[in-house]
Amino acid sequence: MKFFVSPFNKKVKLKFPDRIIIYDTTLRDGEQTPGVCLNLNEKLEISKKLDELGVDQIEVGFPVVSEKEKESVKTIANEGLNAEILALSRAKKEDIDTAVSCDVDGVIIFLATSDLHLKYKLHMTQQQILDMCLDSIEYAKDHGIFVAFSAEDATRTNLSFLKNVYKKAEEYGANRVHIADTVGAIHPQAMFFLVKNIRDEINIDIGLHCHNDFGLALANSISGLLAGGNAVSTTVNGIGERAGNTPLEELIMALKILYGIDLKLNIEVLYELSEIVEKYTSVKKAVNKPIVGKNVFRHESGIHVDAVIEEPLTYEPFLPELVGRKRKIILGKHSGSRAIKAKLDEYGIKVTKDELCKIVEKVKEKREEGVYITDDVFCKIVKEVKKEND
Incomplete structure (x- = not known):
């Protein structure tokens, strides 16, 4: 192993969490890239390669979407991988039931919390949203599975309301809450402030689901970790809706080389994984894409x-x-x-x-x-x- 970092990196004292959890969403948010549709065999191969890399959790899909999606999620969940298998679910019992029937280890329940989404998408009040959130968490926990609650558009949500939602989610048994920067609208300094405020209120894990609309997904993820978050949502090659998500390979290598945080992953498979995802999604990497781009070496x-x-x-x-x-x-x-x-x-x-x-x-x-x-x-x-x- 050979690398050389700036001596100035060693002069700055930074506090990262003792354990950082990677929950990769290539097969869910990544597949929501316009024009991408993965079949069972493709999803299975990507899952196995992610497992070979050693990520902690794989969000393999949104099973209520279709019968084929449900079949894919169930097949991967029963493949015997080391990673925990998660499925996405709306805050609805039927979604949770469908996910549970797929034998997943856990669900990520999502519900928008910003005034913008409440007014123009959900047409609901904050109290209605809170009740819906807590009912779904309680229902999912009754099934004995891992439950994460993801506040969609969290970074544009009223802070007092957001803190209350997360505190209640913890009280109702959520294992982790997610801060979803749904349109990539926050910057690293604001992310640090937000996560620190949330960490002061709750004791459970905090996940960071960052989008890359302004090219800040990686920086926001790292800033969130420094502020008290301890889980990061990623996608291979940074694919995903619009400008994509926090790139898995960039996060892993930035933490390892620049910050000295070794996640104990099998990083030798990163390029092979990147090539597989590019092949099956037909989403071409830029030649100057960090870590896995054609021109990097x-x-x-x-x-x-x-x-x-x-x-x-x-x-x-x-x-x-x-x-x-x-x-x-x-x-x-x-x-x-x-x-x-x-x-x-x-x-x-x-x-x-x-x-x-x-x-x-x-x-x-x-x-x-x-x-x-x-x-x-x-x-x-x-x-x-x-x-x-x-």
């Missing part, structure tokens, strides 16, 4: 390549092998002789100093003509140069 600039060959950590925050990846040197207009030499060594090709200089020159020329320097193109250039010198 690819180098072209001559200055960078020279340094990386000497010591990878000069231009990489950690070795790619940690997450199941490999480094790749890309040839192009910025390539220098050392990068070309490294490529030649890969093929076991010996050249003279003069030939090396000519190969570098031709690689630059070809790329500036709009030709990508694939392995085939490179080998062709080498043959041409060697032929000219015969």
Whole structure:
């Protein structure tokens, strides 16, 4: 294991919870990405890979949605995975009954709490919402399962009302409450304030379900952990509704490398997991996607390549092998002789100093003509140069 972090990181004292729970929702919120629909076999394979990674809980679906969804949830719940299997449920007995019939370990009951949602979506009063919430928690707990209550649009909810809902949820037996930043509308400082206020009121676990509408889901999740939260909702590759959710791979590696928080996960499978989810969802990752993007461990600039060959950590925050990846040197207009030499060594090709200089020159020329320097193109250039010198 090899990585190097800023010495300034060690100067800042931060208080994280003793245990951080990852409850991944790729198969539920991730599947709510427009255009995504996973079949049973695909969900099962993703579940097994998440379990191989070692996440604590997997939210595998919303069983009341359809018979096929119910079948998927039940199949995964009976697969014998180490992770706890959770299902989503509205604050309705029929939803809870359906989830329980699928043999899940627990349910996440959700209900909106903001004035905006109460007025325009639910057409209900705060008292009606509170009663509905508590009735559903009590009903679910009577079945002897894990129960989390998720306040939808919590970050735009009146704080006094939100604290009261969570306190009552704890009294009625909820194992965990979730702060859902449903439209990604909070910033890290506000999240810290909110979670700290909630933590002062309750003793049960606090989960953070963050959306990425402003690119702050990861930062908000970490801020929430520092304020007293101890569970985070994630999705592989950060997929999900609109701009997506807190990316699983980014959270794990940021905690590990930047904050020194090792969740004891099998991180070597992160890239394989990412590729599987990309394949089955057809949601393409950006090439510069942190941790799992195509370009993260690819180098072209001559200055960078020279340094990386000497010591990878000069231009990489950690070795790619940690997450199941490999480094790749890309040839192009910025390539220098050392990068070309490294490529030649890969093929076991010996050249003279003069030939090396000519190969570098031709690689630059070809790329500036709009030709990508694939392995085939490179080998062709080498043959041409060697032929000219015969």
